[in-house]
Amino acid sequence: MYTICRLSPPWNVRVTEIIDEDMSPAERRRQKVRQTILDAAERVFAEEGEAGLSIRRLADEIDYSPGAIYKYFDSKQELVDELKEAFFAQILDRGEQAPNDRALFLEYARGCLEHYIRKALERPHHYAAAFSGRMEFEAQPEDCAVSDVSNKKRAFEMLHSMVEGGVSIGLFKQDLDTYLASKSLWASSHGLALIMSHMPQFASDFITGPRHSEDQLIRSHAAFLIEGLTA
Amino acid sequence: MYTICRLSPPWNVRVTEIIDEDMSPAERRRQKVRQTILDAAERVFAEEGEAGLSIRRLADEIDYSPGAIYKYFDSKQELVDELKEAFFAQILDRGEQAPNDRALFLEYARGCLEHYIRKALERPHHYAAAFSGRMEFEAQPEDCAVSDVSNKKRAFEMLHSMVEGGVSIGLFKQDLDTYLASKSLWASSHGLALIMSHMPQFASDFITGPRHSEDQLIRSHAAFLIEGLTA
């Protein structure tokens, strides 16, 4: 049984912590407080990003002392990592199956990229934070949460299986290096998501040239990328 | 006359400060100290990024007191902005003319993207920092340096004129929206640069699939993007 915690705007973040029936009352209470901390952090983080999030402010908002938070999290980093993980996991769960029909598949492929970019733009601070700091893979486990990496691996695997699907259907180029192509697709979607987070007026007001809506840019970008793969 | 300051690896950063002959000795001395601070900051920043750069450490390295630095820079932000600007300006000056020949132009276009990505990867901390924090354009001038924006505008203009060149030569699709296309190109190059900075093993060790060299991935990415524009 998952705890669904309601946050400010529409996001209902499903947190991995499980509140079970057969937990001791103490443990259940503990999980509740832990969740309160995470909720407050989520609220602040969404509005002001990592910069606005301080342990003291968090403690203030939930009427605890700063030290108390360290009974629930070893460090601020661990707390933030949990926020990022929950966010990134949420980006991925898009319960849509790849269709076999060629015309529909094209739309589906574009939809995958658009979905990723739009989800990222819904909470730009989260998305940017999820990719801040360098992360080694086997080498330095102290620098990044393990699940953080595996969520990104999952993202890549999903993208790659989409590309392979397109190839096997005969829609994409048959001599495609699906791994290189997937890396390009991901990097390109990632790039647009980040650049639009950092420069909110990138679509509309960026120097000379016509104004585009955010939606227009995202669709055009996705279409451009997918078209580059088609035979 | 520019001051060319030699830094650790091969980067010789041309700083915009001008040390002129007809400056008063006081002013010349002042500029020299200012440059010493920037050099030390550059050294630390390149190795450890913004996180490792503190005013007190900087002061230690150049044998001044922390307060002294504020005689030369209003804030740490201003100092870092100057580093970023110098770096970003350096990315842009690639003294190569667009060729008229169609075959050569294709190579030239790929080269533009590859150059941008490689320059970014040379100093990943600088590049990531150059795009950290959100920047409004007319609205909030206190949040970002003016030149910072204009350098990015310059980058976009250069890219856009390249795309227009390709169209006018008849190499790229004639019905191309050159502005949308340029935004896609930039976002895509930006994305690969950032993702490779943050995950050094993205090219080689990223989950299953064949290992690619960084060079291979960059070339394939650039080729993929440019091919998407060709008629």
Place this chain on the structure above:
DNA sequence: TATTTCAGTAAACAGTGTTTGCTTTTTGAA
């Protein structure tokens, strides 16, 4: 019931960016 464990706090520690007074040096004009 006695003991141990754990939640929570206040205060301190080490670090940060930045400001304030103050001294010393340097500059520019009388």
Place this chain on the structure above:
DNA sequence: TTCAAAAAGCAAACACTGTTTACTGAAATA
């Protein structure tokens, strides 16, 4: 040359961080 003004530099303080320590008081366990 002399003298006021300006600037350079510093030590110390201020307000803020994340984090740890020592200490309560209240539950949970034996």
